[in-house]
Amino acid sequence: MKHGLRLKIGRLAVTGAAFAAGLSVPGTAQAPGLVMLDGLAKGEWTIKSRDGTIDRRVCVRTGRELIQLKHGGPECSRYVVEDSAGEVTVQYTCTGDGYGRTNIRKETASLVQLRSQGISGGLPFQFQAEARRTGSCR
Incomplete structure (x- = not known):
């Protein structure tokens, strides 16, 4: 797996976890x-x-x-x-x-x-x- 793709998947996982925990993430704060x-x-x-x-x-x-x-x-x-x-x-x-x-x-x-x-x-x-x-x- 290419490094860039791993970073994107990692960001999606962190964003999803933060959203599930009720934390503000850049996608929802806009x-x-x-x-x-x-x-x-x-x-x-x-x-x-x-x-x-x-x-x-x-x-x-x-x-x-x-x-x-x-x-x-x-x-x-x-x-x-x-x-x-x-x-x-x-x-x-x-x-x-x-x-x-x-x-x-x-x-x-x-x-x-x-x-x-x-x-x-x-x-x-x-x-x-x-x-x-x-x-x-x-």
Whole structure:
């Protein structure tokens, strides 16, 4: 048996075992859900970074606007790592502009905690912030 075929069979066995045990595996984590984000209050949100940088305002229509705060382009591909009622984690890659991993933990429909890290414009970034609905979008 060729080495490549053995690796594929091995991956299938590990994936099947993890799935049977109820563990998250890459094939099942990609489901387009993010239901927690759909439940966030729509409108203008203010993001207060824990490092003291200037507050940022974002118009939230779907909640997904909070995932790629360092990468604005829609051409980024996303991989859902965690998708639960109170927390989501998304890893994304933006061709030619870097990548990131963002965790959003819901406290209420109008208050979330954000953690994100990655590479943007060739430079590393990492931040923690609180995002709160502060009004209607302009």
